[in-house]
Ligand SMILES: NC(=O)C1=CN([C@@H]2O[C@H](COP(=O)(O)OP(=O)(O)OC[C@H]3O[C@@H](n4cnc5c(N)ncnc54)[C@H](OP(=O)(O)O)[C@@H]3O)[C@@H](O)[C@H]2O)C=CC1
């Protein structure tokens with residue numbers, strides 16, 4: 001049995017806390033918000049997971065010091081925009097040997113850093129990992145079979161995280177490709193916004209398949225240029241997570257995209273979804289990275305135009321359809337005629 005604290009009491013943090021408790025670990029949930037601590041302590045149910053009871057053995061606290069004391073593993077589950085500030089708050093309580101596993105998906109807009117890079121910067125010397133994959137909290141909390149990947153620079157860190165999360169309903173693979181795993185998990189949210197917009201516009205399965213396929217091509221092009229491995233983008237944290245996020249009604253990004261496709265503004269869509277829509281926070285970073293690395297990302301460009309330049313989603317589709325004619329795979333060509 002390990003002692004684990006989940007730092008962040010959102011939908012995902014809560015679902016993972018219940019899973020880790022079910023695996024026989026001693027689990028604490030910490031929230032930055034005192035109202036949330038009180039609500040969860042009194043109801044023992046997260047508002048977005050109404051069918052999943054939080055067992056009474058899980059302590060829920062707003063005291064970060066006590067939540068970090070003598071813990072083997074710290075699961076960082078706050079939205080990406082709070083990762084830096086939360087890691088900074090954790091610095092004075094972190095002890096040697098404690099492992100931090102990040103489960104949020106995003107890229108910092110100002111620095112273009114991945115979330116584990118931010119954690120390493122704020123918590124020097126920490127052993128860090130990322131857990132990612134096609135995994136909606138709503139389904140994990142119901143015990144529906146799910147697969148994820150634990151990625152870390154060090155094999156023993158990845159295998160430790162694997163051993164704690166792995167269960168009958170939650171299969172965990174390991175990967176040394178931390179960069180690729182994190183990029184796949186954050187960039188797919190931007191493409192999922194586009195898939196939602198297509199749904200909101202009333203387009204069909206052909207359009208969805210096109211966005212998923214061309215979307216993973218964009219993600220892979222950038223990810224490989226940044227040092228990620230091609231195999232990772234063909235795996236659970238790449239195409240796997242992209243498929244679930246573009247197809248599932250649980251997806252916050254897809255739902256926000258649907259609303260925008262129906263004509264709502266980005267602000268209206270985020271308010272209506274009322275949970276973190278990470279693609280909106282990662283879209284500018286994705287575009288900036290595509291320019292920094294000289295990689296073409298036409299879907300990401302169009303999502304940015306809709307989000308930030310007021311371009312109607314329907315116009316973006318036309319722009320994508322009428323781009324210059326090209327070969328499907330730039331790495332492939334004919335012998336000269
Ligand atoms: N939900 C899912 O299925 C999955 C989510 N993820 C990732 O996990 C991360 C968290 O998502 P999720 O749990 O769904 O998000 P939610 O929207 O459910 O929860 C966000 C949480 O952040 C809290 N919060 C608000 N302000 C702060 C602050 N200053 N510091 C720290 N926390 C704060 C919110 O409190 P309040 O509600 O009171 O505002 C809320 O508890 C995201 O990066 C997401 O992409 C990854 C895989 C699956």
Ligand SMILES: O=C(CO)COP(=O)(O)O
Pocket residue numbers: 105133134135136189192241244245250251252253254276277278
């Ligand atoms: O990352 C996720 C599933 O793997 C969650 O996606 P959404 O944030 O779009 O719900």
